[in-house]
Amino acid sequence: MNYYQQHQKQFVEGLTAFLRIPSISTLSEHKPDIQRAAEFVREELLTAGMTAAELIQGKGNPLVYAEWLGAPGKPTLLFYGHYDVQPPDPLDEWKSPPFEPQIRGNDIFARGACDDKGQTYLQIKAVEGLLKTTGKLPVNVKFLIEGEEESGGEHIEAYVKSKPPRLKADAAVICDTEMFAPDLPTICVGLRGIVYGELFVEGANHDLHSGVYGGAAPNPIQAIAEIVCALKDREGRIRIPGFSDRVVPPTAKEREAWARLPFNEKEFTEKEMGARALVGEPGVPLFDRLWGRPTLEVHGIRGGFIGEGAKTVIPARAVAKISTRLVADQRTEEAAAQLKAAIQAACPKGVTAEFKVLHAGAPSLTNPDNRFIHAAAEAMKQVFGKETVYIRSGGSIPIVGVFDQSLGIPSVMMGFGLPDDNLHAPNEKFHLPNFFRGIESVARYLELLGG
Amino acid sequence: MNYYQQHQKQFVEGLTAFLRIPSISTLSEHKPDIQRAAEFVREELLTAGMTAAELIQGKGNPLVYAEWLGAPGKPTLLFYGHYDVQPPDPLDEWKSPPFEPQIRGNDIFARGACDDKGQTYLQIKAVEGLLKTTGKLPVNVKFLIEGEEESGGEHIEAYVKSKPPRLKADAAVICDTEMFAPDLPTICVGLRGIVYGELFVEGANHDLHSGVYGGAAPNPIQAIAEIVCALKDREGRIRIPGFSDRVVPPTAKEREAWARLPFNEKEFTEKEMGARALVGEPGVPLFDRLWGRPTLEVHGIRGGFIGEGAKTVIPARAVAKISTRLVADQRTEEAAAQLKAAIQAACPKGVTAEFKVLHAGAPSLTNPDNRFIHAAAEAMKQVFGKETVYIRSGGSIPIVGVFDQSLGIPSVMMGFGLPDDNLHAPNEKFHLPNFFRGIESVARYLELLGG
Numbered sequence: 001m002n003y004y005q006q007h008q009k010q011f012v013e014g015l016t017a018f019l020r021i022p023s024i025s026t027l028s029e030h031k032p033d034i035q036r037a038a039e040f041v042r043e044e045l046l047t048a049g050m051t052a053a054e055l056i057q058g059k060g061n062p063l064v065y066a067e068w069l070g071a072p073g074k075p076t077l078l079f080y081g082h083y084d085v086q087p088p089d090p091l092d093e094w095k096s097p098p099f100e101p102q103i104r105g106n107d108i109f110a111r112g113a114c115d116d117k118g119q120t121y122l123q124i125k126a127v128e129g130l131l132k133t134t135g136k137l138p139v140n141v142k143f144l145i146e147g148e149e150e151s152g153g154e155h156i157e158a159y160v161k162s163k164p165p166r167l168k169a170d171a172a173v174i175c176d177t178e179m180f181a182p183d184l185p186t187i188c189v190g191l192r193g194i195v196y197g198e199l200f201v202e203g204a205n206h207d208l209h210s211g212v213y214g215g216a217a218p219n220p221i222q223a224i225a226e227i228v229c230a231l232k233d234r235e236g237r238i239r240i241p242g243f244s245d246r247v248v249p250p251t252a253k254e255r256e257a258w259a260r261l262p263f264n265e266k267e268f269t270e271k272e273m274g275a276r277a278l279v280g281e282p283g284v285p286l287f288d289r290l291w292g293r294p295t296l297e298v299h300g301i302r303g304g305f306i307g308e309g310a311k312t313v314i315p316a317r318a319v320a321k322i323s324t325r326l327v328a329d330q331r332t333e334e335a336a337a338q339l340k341a342a343i344q345a346a347c348p349k350g351v352t353a354e355f356k357v358l359h360a361g362a363p364s365l366t367n368p369d370n371r372f373i374h375a376a377a378e379a380m381k382q383v384f385g386k387e388t389v390y391i392r393s394g395g396s397i398p399i400v401g402v403f404d405q406s407l408g409i410p411s412v413m414m415g416f417g418l419p420d421d422n423l424h425a426p427n428e429k430f431h432l433p434n435f436f437r438g439i440e441s442v443a444r445y446l447e448l449l450g451g
Numbered sequence: 452m453n454y455y456q457q458h459q460k461q462f463v464e465g466l467t468a469f470l471r472i473p474s475i476s477t478l479s480e481h482k483p484d485i486q487r488a489a490e491f492v493r494e495e496l497l498t499a500g501m502t503a504a505e506l507i508q509g510k511g512n513p514l515v516y517a518e519w520l521g522a523p524g525k526p527t528l529l530f531y532g533h534y535d536v537q538p539p540d541p542l543d544e545w546k547s548p549p550f551e552p553q554i555r556g557n558d559i560f561a562r563g564a565c566d567d568k569g570q571t572y573l574q575i576k577a578v579e580g581l582l583k584t585t586g587k588l589p590v591n592v593k594f595l596i597e598g599e600e601e602s603g604g605e606h607i608e609a610y611v612k613s614k615p616p617r618l619k620a621d622a623a624v625i626c627d628t629e630m631f632a633p634d635l636p637t638i639c640v641g642l643r644g645i646v647y648g649e650l651f652v653e654g655a656n657h658d659l660h661s662g663v664y665g666g667a668a669p670n671p672i673q674a675i676a677e678i679v680c681a682l683k684d685r686e687g688r689i690r691i692p693g694f695s696d697r698v699v700p701p702t703a704k705e706r707e708a709w710a711r712l713p714f715n716e717k718e719f720t721e722k723e724m725g726a727r728a729l730v731g732e733p734g735v736p737l738f739d740r741l742w743g744r745p746t747l748e749v750h751g752i753r754g755g756f757i758g759e760g761a762k763t764v765i766p767a768r769a770v771a772k773i774s775t776r777l778v779a780d781q782r783t784e785e786a787a788a789q790l791k792a793a794i795q796a797a798c799p800k801g802v803t804a805e806f807k808v809l810h811a812g813a814p815s816l817t818n819p820d821n822r823f824i825h826a827a828a829e830a831m832k833q834v835f836g837k838e839t840v841y842i843r844s845g846g847s848i849p850i851v852g853v854f855d856q857s858l859g860i861p862s863v864m865m866g867f868g869l870p871d872d873n874l875h876a877p878n879e880k881f882h883l884p885n886f887f888r889g890i891e892s893v894a895r896y897l898e899l900l901g902g
Binding site: 025026027028089152178207208213214217218221224226229234276277281293297307309315316321323350394424427 | 476477478479537538540541544601602603629643645647654655656657658659660661662663664665666667668669670672673675676677679680683685687724725726727728729730731732737740741744746748749750751752753754755756757758759760761762763764765766767769770771772774776799800801802803809810844845846847870873874875876877878
């Protein structure tokens, strides 16, 4: 039994302590928890044997930095993760409280278990194992862990874009994606970008009685419905002029590889998603829709009377949270401008509409033919005992584009989540066997790169 | 100075006490306030000199009944009003708290000031004045005051439909409408009906990550937008098959009278409504749109993440409160069935939609050529010093249809509200001069009918 197998109990205890901190970055009342989570990460890095561990303060939540540079002549890896989490609501759908981690079967349930505390923590534990057992690392390692990934904060982006010398590295390593299937080692080579904002619509300057004014009064909720339907049609096609012009379709080779992935559509639909049917652009293959096409989604909406019973009011205003996911080579600023223009064009008479961007991140697409990705695929293959597959993800990790553009380094996305881990949803979990194999995969990766 | 002029201060004090009771019928936590408001009305009726005052219990909020039957051979009037009020939200838009009445200028501000506590109370005070000064009334009078008008409760409907002998009367008198313009005595001869309900839409059985599933997951908010846009087009035309087949257009004579009403569209739009522009069916005159055409409005909507910041979730469900106003000769059950069928037809793939009716009421249209309406017009003319006009209202008072069908009596709708009284909205008010003239108009009405 090696060090990693001997310390599984301690790893789970440490992760549990991390998960107990409700570090929800999008809710300002959790600022103290954000601070606690950052401190927790810094202390774990020190315990692991990393040096120069510190909190980098700036506009937004602190970044956690640490380094170990005792392998001159060897490559330098920059590990990335995030210690912040999504809000847990709807709370009443959790089987155990979101910030009181509970192990059921082989899974640990808590907000952030997989996204991304579990996957951040496994990087630290991989390094810790090598340092505790051999006193050194096979390559040079830096950590940069952020606390605004779930809220679209720009602290890390501003910091990386300032190109501080200590961030110099040969590749970034990101554990924030998922495996295509249980036991199937997976590397993600493409991510969607995002433009996320709030649509404010205003009609009259006060709520109006729907009997007295109905038939002549502008209704902001109806206007949001009009706008949303103009942006995307019933079939799921985005109708924003020019929006898809830059979209690069997947290559034939990539599509063939996707078609070979082990996949049961019925199980995906009914078990994983809990849905009645898949929807989306007619004639476009599913993995294209999930990974290679832009989306437009309404994440939340509120307007008028939403209490118990009936109130016959035409509300003065309504608001919706809307995002669009982008794919290579769409540009965030151009896409945001196109979206805003389409909203104005669709805005009905009698109301005003304003779309305020909350955050944005570029899409990314990595060429997998480099030594950093090859070694990662080999490491995962050795630990999992299966050939590693390459996929894309429909999600967004904006830092990948920033690492590329500002530091000139590729990102290696080794993901250990599972498709049913309920990211951003109630009952988020992390599969503990993957937590342990993730730690070993990262350690093996460092050995292969340094050897 | 007559009795009514001498007692204006006491009338305002009494109304203030009535308005302090937050008798919101649609919110169940206000049940005790409903009870207090009913008791308050009963005591006021006794103080006025009415007899047999009692609370009628049943399924729902209590009805208040009282009678004075000392004028054999004279007609019998049934006074109707309601002691319940709309919810006050949005609270932060009130200049003074909704249940702490405040007089500013000639207006008293409070939830229910006009709709309908002020107008219910003025009926009681009219009767009180005659009884205190002459010891009798010129006609027989009954009161039936309900507590579920704003929540669509069916207690009064069930009670009236049971045709209790004590409700026998020659006409009903309803003070729950408004004057067309300040100082312009007005009788309302038509009301819209209503079907009000909640639209529940469900997609997946749990919230989904919009990155991972966006492009293939059904979105219930988008589905509500699709449904709402299918029910009513951008221009305001209802698109429910068969829905308008029974709509009887206003007569040429009625339209001519409406066209003569003193009306400033710019002031109506900008000052009264606080809107940028009027909307609605192209080519249909404004008063037709407000009084003579059915409507479809979304009163409230909720779904997904509506907290601070960003959450990239595709929600499992969303809900909207939707009503349609009906006009003669539409039937509520038929209209509800047509609406439900149109919702099913418009429901996109991957979601289920269910519309649950919360309440419904038939439209009404009264022929003004009867002695009860003639006397009311004359009484108001004498008190206000101007010719009384006949209008319709776009609002709904379902009991009018029930009085017609179950008791076989016409309803006389003498309204003393003003167009800018902010019914169902923040800063509801009642114009005190109209409160006083309303009391005198009702008293004069009784004298004219009995004389």
